[in-house]
Amino acid sequence: MILEKVKEILVEELDVEEESITLDSKIKEDLGADSLDLFELISRIEDELDVNIDEDDYGKLITVGNLVDYLTEKNK
């Protein structure tokens, strides 16, 4: 399940509680990621979910929901 995996990675990379992560959580503003964190996150997601996230799409990934939808699309 993509959401479960994303939550697991967010918890480990950003040191946040799983309960605090909702689909509406903004990755930077709510979960406290800075641009270096974001990059580490994306790299890890690419490795663990075996997906390639386009540079041009980074800007679209504002909330956890955006990220999950994006990965779901890529998985099809």
Add this chain to the structure above:
Amino acid sequence: MIYTEICKLLNIKYPIFQGGMAQISDAKLAAAVSEAGGLGVIASGNSPPALVKSEIHKIRELTDKPFGVNVMLLSPHVEEVSQLFVEEKVPVIITGAGNPGKYMRIWKEAGIKVVPVVPSVAFAKHFEKLGADAIICEGTEAGGHVGEITTMCITPQVVDAVKIPVVAAGGIGDGRGIAAAFCLGAKGVQVGTRFILAKECRVHQNYKDKVIKANDTATVVTGRKTGHPVRVLKNRLANQFRELEKNNASVEEMEELGRGKLYQAAVLGDVVYGSVMSGQIAGLLSKEQSCKEIIVEMFEEAEKIMKNLAGGNNE
């Protein structure tokens, strides 16, 4: 003679890049470094494309050796400048202060060598995948825009993570630094602060004097909250930043404070209220020399050290 993959890749005599420093490294300095056998680098900083173009033309009049251009990815002109590099067919692009991912394709298609500066292993691996020819891993000891990790720590980790050659930057000011970088697995070095003291460097004499007077504790990192912190020599401006940070000022207020301040220091010579960007190694540096003297001295010292290490000489 220290000759590595970096020399072969870029067709230079010594595996040394002169760091791209906005308002400081222009065609004249870069040409002198290239003529001396290193890779001179023109810094585009926040300059508009017309100015960058004229520097590229200037360096081509001054030298036919390879040179690099540095693109500062926070620049408002980054799109046009990136395109300009392709039109001008520059030999090497060094990227800093951000993620050049979206431009790498057009640069690589144009046959340009691309060497990004990275603050972490994840970035290094990512750019290797995108076709970077080499990586500069820059430690927090460096001047200007810096990451968090030290050169000592980031270099071996990036060396382990990628197959392309790694250039170490941050805190290298003499032959000992070069030897140390090579011990950590680097195949080349990037040096910034020491070249501020080059005779061919046009920065204001006040700036050079402040670098010369600096000791080991003379620098501080300001603006961490903005997401793009810079290392500078302590002065009134740095104190003002510290006050803003203490009082939880907004990112906008901090950016406003910094606006135009590098120009104020580097060109106008106001080293009290201007931004005097410099690496921690400033404390080691005291001589103004030509680029050729700098490079030859650094590598002679490095070779001697490395020979002694190999020979187990304990004198």
